[in-house]
Amino acid sequence: MSSSQTEFCHICGTILPLPLSIDIKDQMTCLVCNHTVDVNQFNGITSTTRITFNTRHLIHKSSHTSQDKAEGPVIERKCQKCGHEKQTFATLQTRSADEGQTVFYTCLKCGAQENENS
Structure with a gap:
């Protein structure tokens, strides 16, 4: 059986979490x-997680200052x-959910950056 078929429940299609090496169970139960x-x-199947953060490019550096470049x-x-x-x-929400967001400002002329917790 290929790994792509093994990762899903054959009955409901729910993604099955890979068992941990510390699990001693012979059977895994679908949570749904x-x-x-x-x-x-699951023997021989590995799981890899990758988190990709988007970079914040707020202005394009150029010799011309324009709102169109923002x-x-x-x-x-x-x-x-x-x-x-x-x-x-x-x-961005940089603090706990019950607190305000953080606002990041970038000057369109010189590129200076400031932030403010709201």
């Missing part, structure tokens, strides 16, 4: 339909470094 699967079907919304906010009146921003 309770169908049992012989744990030996990635993201542009607001009127004075840059603390050069005094330019336009910045782009992005928001």
